[in-house]
Amino acid sequence: MKTFLILAFFALAASAIPIKESERVHGENGWYVPQEDGTSEWVDMDVAEQWMEAQELLEGRGLTTVPVKFYLYTSSNPTKGTKITTTTKSIDGSHFNAAHPTRFVIHGWTQSYSSSMNKDIRSAWLSRGDYNVIIVDWGRARSIDYATSVMAVGATGKKVAKMINFLKDNHGLNLNDVYIIGHSLGAHVAGYAGKNTDGQVHTIVGLDPALPLFSYNKPNKRLNADDAWYVESIQTNGGNLGFLKPIGKGAFYPNGGKTQPGCGMDLTGSCSHGRSTTYYAEAVSEDNFGSIKCGDYEEAVAKECGSTYSSVRMGADTNAYMVDGDFYVPVNSKAPFGMIN
Template identity: 65%
Template sequence: MKVFFVLAALLAAGNALPIEERVNGENGWFIPKLDGSFEWMEKQDAEELLANGAQMEGRISTNAVNFYLYTRSNPTDGKEIKAKASSVDASHFNKDRGTRFIIHGWTGRYTDDMNTRTTKAWLSKGDYNVIVVDWARARSVDYASSVLAVPGAGGKVGEMIKYLHEHHGLSYDSLEVVGHSLGAHVAGYAGKTVGDQQVHTIVGLDPALPLFSYDKPNKRLSTDDAHYVESIQTNGGKLGFLKPIGKGAFYPNGGKKQPGCGLDATGSCSHGRSVLYYAEAVTEDNFGTIKCGDYEAAVSKECGSTYSSVRMGAVTNAYMVDGDYYVPVNSAAPFGKIE
């Protein structure tokens, strides 16, 4: 990883665009740092860094990905499973249940609130196979290093999905993969690995923007990665994408900042709200939406006041949703609003 730090430092030393000309995600990115601050990187420099890093990725680094199964029989004590018959057979995995994969973002781990909250939400609705993914490279202190690990981590998730389908009867039709931030792109690569839009649903919770390009869908979560892709965009233009990622793109409070988050200089509160909203949507199905003509209307909250029949996060969205939706929200739980 030392090579990445050195390369990044060299690239960052070049002539930077004036502050007023910097557009996050367009001509460069504001790269998040562990202390909550950001460092600007020009697009050309960033793409060179990613290209050089990708060449070295397979040779010099590990990319450990582990899987922990939760069911109503073990709702709080995850059972690690591996792609081996003895491992899966000794677990509570049941092919007759729906399956949910949950994937954390940068700095996360499988025991984090994002995972436990979403696991609890799904198990409150039924006895699902909830498989929480732990990808260790998410905990790289250098954000770019975690980005470089996304394709490999997603590939391993996709291989695990295929293994469970081929050898243990996992149904693609009742499969949903949920990823937050960088985890949303890991979910995208998992879908690409399974291929042919066989994964039924992917839900991207504020898919990460830094070092990802809207015009390169093959290198991020995209609409083609599953039969249906839904994005819930809560810190658009900063930590998350503002342009629509999914076939169904949902914009709570316009998608940039969330009520109740205060100044939120780092964007972390608004970014994290996507998880809180989604877990509440699973349990309460209470996020009414207003259909918009395009995402710009959703962002500017100019979609009228007539609620649609669509609820954000609903399982049925895979069969009826296509387009961009404004989502009114409260500043505290319960966050959802319905007509």
């Protein structure tokens, strides 16, 4: 089935009048879609959207499977996760404690629950005290075909929402204590989770939300600022693998948001894209990323926001109560990346 759908995708592309290379604008009239080998292939926006609409119908009819697993880590089991399911027996047999805040962490394309970003963010939160850290492992992220992974984002988000709703309805989870943290495609999974919870979760943090095959002009099909009471985006490879335009109520642009120091040539953008997860883990544990308030995101990208630090720190818990707008974030080229002690 998957092979057939991929062939159908390229058949659509072949039958359409392609946009000239000189007229291509990534994210505006099409996308450079990443491939497994690190290269990218251009797809016109209208072709991609036709294909995705057809795929959504198949997803909705249940013709494809979207396996999602959840692994709980707490101060009682900080390094060995307990697999949990939406059953009372499973939750009662785990270390889940509704009196403690809960953090869901969602990886991106090609990754799994054992990926380093999950370990780093999990360790950062548990270093701060008692938390339920739930790592989401979604199998369709590991498809070698990026577009196929994209089509699983909505269904995966709904499964995350189902777990949140189950914990709320049966085990005392307070939505005001819930953060959903997602990287790349996982950021949009977090958005769909927020759209489908019974009530609004407190915070979603989008770590360089993926740009290919997502349109800024269709916020209902991606992470957007209304998916939680507060949405923060940390944008590190904007205009390439991630969005450049602001996604969150609070949008942070380390080094201007396009490329990151210490990443060298970074032709594919993968280093800068991944830095969002490294920065966030450090922000949680160290609270050391000072920021400069900008008039708009274009000022942040141009690094023309002045030199006066605001009182806002990227990734801080207090941001939900005081942040609205776009921020430039100076960073170092190696750890510690934050510049404020």
